[in-house]
Amino acid sequence: MNQIYLDHAATTPMHPEVIEEMSRLMQDIYGNPSSIHNYGRKAHEQLENFRETIAASLAVKPHEIIFNSGGTEGDNTAIIGTAFSRQEHGKHLITTAIEHPAVLETMKYLEKEGFEVTYLPVDKKGQLQLADFQKALRDDTILVSIMYANNETGNLLPIKEIGEILKDHPAVFHTDAVQAYGKIPITPYEDHIDLLSVSAHKINGPKGVGFLYKKDGINIPAYLHGGEQEEKRRAGTENLVGIGGMAKAVELLTPEVQAENREKYREFADIIFQTLDEQQVAYHLNGDPEHKLPHVLNLYFPDVSNDLLLMKLDLKGTAISTGSACTAGNIEPSHVLEAMYGEDALIVDQSVRISFGYGNTKEAIKEFASLLAETVKKSL
Structure with missing residues (x-):
């Protein structure tokens, strides 16, 4: 059988070359990227090389990439961070009824904290209608979080069109791109995407690692507090081995x-x-x-x-x-x-x-x- x-x-x-790269890092590059001695400098150099590889896959700036534990952390950081930091401008959020639980459960949490969430419906093809989105968009809408592609049907949602609508609106635009990244070209600048979540284990990389793209000018507080890693945006010693595996997976997906x-x-x-x-x-x-x-x-x-x-x-x-x-x-x-x-x-x-x-x-x-x-x- x-x-x-x-x-x-x-x-x-995991791709065999990903495993090979992670094994190399475990054996050869074991310094803390935040340490100032030679071992730390070597680790930091590798970390920044990995950041450049991943940034290039989206045609964005390397410092706009924040390494984290994966899609769930990325979604939570983007949504909760935006909601609480911008609530003086409004408390209305927009998402869809077909999001991953990492988004839906986060929205439910924010509803308990006094935010108003509009869950956009989909038709029998599982597709979002732009007219419904435009109708839901308000002056006090501070965040729109809509997945790039649905994980159950594979549907691509109208991200480009939504980004075009939002480019002249103050709402922050987040997309969970976990299922789409590595499968189709994604261009955050062209699509007017402000925040984008990715997880390595969907692209033949390791579990427990991912990244959040945060466009320059989008200011959200750090979700984790502690050290000054990731330019003070995500505390905790970076998972260099996992990040290296993710970067290798990205490199292979030309x-x-x-x-x-x-x-x-x-x-x-x-x-x-x-x-x-x-x-x-x-x-x-x-x-x-x-x-x-x-x-x-x-x-x-x-x-x-x-x-x-x-x-x-x-x-x-x-x-x-x-x-x-x-x-x-x-x-x-x-x-x-x-x-x-x-x-x-x-x-x-x-x-x-x-x-x-x-x-x-x-x-x-x-x-x-x-x-x-x-x-x-x-x-x-």
């Missing part, structure tokens, strides 16, 4: 490699669609096929329980996802699909997420597609 991992939207395996990956993942999706069609399996693609990341497929199989399908495939060595948040072993209905179709829609409990990534081959996808079709038919 071949093991096939198709849950790259949840997390990715624009050419990203383009090749996008084409490869579209081919993988076509293989699955063709196999399901040939096997006369009923299915529906959730999301917006015209505006999505190609590595994420969210498929609805009528009358087939998604947790049962996931379990059967898991027993056969294949890993996919329900696309739902799993906390302490309890699978909850997808809030994204509920926002699209309604809380009582059967489609919510009959959809699965398949996501491609490093290590997947055409042969493995063909094998998976046949197994998926067979398993769905036997589950009816």
